[in-house]
Amino acid sequence: MKHTITRKEVLNGADFLIDVVAPGVAKRFVPGNFCVLITIPNGERIPMSIQKAEGDTISLFFKKLGKTSFELDMKKVGDEIYKIIGPMGSPPPIKKYGTVVFASDLVCGHAENWAMCDILRKIPGNHIISIQSFPTSADVYPDKELCEPVADEFILATEDGSRGVKGHYLDVLEKLLKERKIDQVFAGGGIPPLQKISELTKKYNVPVYTTVRQIMVDATGMCGSCRVFIDGEQKLACIDGPMFDGHKVDWEAAISRLTMFKSKEAVAMDCLNEKMKGVK
Ligand SMILES: Cc1cc2nc3c(=O)[nH]c(=O)nc-3n(C[C@H](O)[C@H](O)[C@H](O)COP(=O)(O)OP(=O)(O)OC[C@H]3O[C@@H](n4cnc5c(N)ncnc54)[C@H](O)[C@@H]3O)c2cc1C
Ligand code: FES
Missing domain, CATH: 2.40.30.10 (Translation factors)
Structure with a gap:
């Protein structure tokens, strides 16, 4: 193929x-x-x-x-x-949730934001709000690649306020949680904000699915590299996830595992740079 x-x-x-x-x-x-x-x-x-x-x-x-x-x-x-x-992977249930927010701040989260909004919006009884946040207007994707076409409501945010609403998705979501009844939150992108969104949604008693993106080696459940702890129980992000109930994730362990291969990654990048020297 x-x-x-x-x-x-x-x-x-x-x-x-x-x-x-x-x-x-x-x-x-x-x-x-x-x-x-x-x-x-x-x-x-x-x-x-x-x-x-x-x-x-x-x-x-x-x-x-x-x-x-x-x-x-x-x-x-x-x-x-x-x-x-x-x-x-094992996606979360595709079903009627009610009013759903999907929030993302990074490339992989934006892909999931589109995919989940697109399918959940087709289910009667769901109302889909998509939030995409970027650091500045220079980082914002072209309009046609943003999630607006697959959401009932779309909120674009930039952290410096140079385009759309000012703030990270966490700020936008907190305002929504204060003002409206939200039944389910999904979030993807950077891991540290996912820990924060889990704390935030817990405060408002709203369930959240978070994409716990761990370093994967084989992605077939054999190596254990992507293990995460959910309510104290070991799971594999490549088989059981990567979307998990954010209120049950051991975030400290998940964040610390992300730096496991830092020195090897730097060596690989140095080798590539060396190889590319003189290549036009
Ligand atoms: C389920 C899942 C979905 C993902 N979806 C996307 C996506 O849609 N778009 C995207 O750009 N990236 C995505 N990623 C992350 C992507 O796999 C890594 O950015 C990629 O492996 C980096 O490889 P590299 O050699 O370019 O960089 P490296 O030098 O190998 O790594 C740079 C950084 O990327 C992260 N990373 C590296 N390898 C992995 C890995 N195997 N798994 C997870 N994180 C890793 C680490 O934080 C690392 O420090 C996803 C990861 C997972 C687990
Ligand atoms: S990546 Fe090896 S078990 Fe998940």
Whole structure:
């Protein structure tokens, strides 16, 4: 199977999106699933949230962070990704919740925001509010890639107030929780704000599903790298998640595990930079 890139768009200085042919993943995709990419033979496996599936293609949002995402950014339309595996994970129930808020502040959370809003909005009795927050207006995605088309209400926020409402999604959500009856919150993106959203929703007694994005090595439940503690019980983010009840997550453990491979990641990036010296 050739996983050809059919579209590539730059979203801001660091994020980009691709549409890529992956019929097996596209056919079985349920919002909340993710997939695993191997960009080149012998490359590492990196997990990626799926924004949507249309026909044989899936859409993915990427942030350029380290070696593999930089390698991926070097690919252009018509190039191939070596392998795409999935869909993976156990999405939360797709059902009637009532008034739902999905809040996100980072590339992977934005993909999940789109996917979950899109499916939940189709269920009678749900009213979907999507909040997307970015640091500044320069980071905001092009309008057509924001979640407005898949939500009943859409709130764009920037932390410096340069576009949309001023503040992080946490500020916007707190205002909503004070003023309106919210039945269910979902959140994705950076892990530290997910800990805060769990505390915030607990204060207002509103349930929250959070995407607990842990470092994954095999993403098939074999290595234990992505373990998280839910109500004291060990779970695997790649099999049982990555969306979990935020009120039950051991956030201190989840945050500390994110830095496990920092020194190895820096070495991999140095090697790539060395390799790229002189390459135009
Ligand atoms: C379920 C899930 C869904 C994800 N969805 C997206 C997405 O839609 N878009 C996106 O840009 N990123 C997503 N990520 C994170 C993405 O997998 C990492 O950014 C990627 O592996 C970085 O690889 P790298 O070699 O470029 O950087 P590295 O130098 O390897 O890592 C840079 C940083 O990325 C994080 N990271 C690295 N490897 C992993 C890993 N295997 N799992 C989780 N985090 C990692 C760490 O915080 C690390 O410090 C997702 C992660 C998970 C677990
Ligand atoms: S990534 Fe290995 S068990 Fe989840």
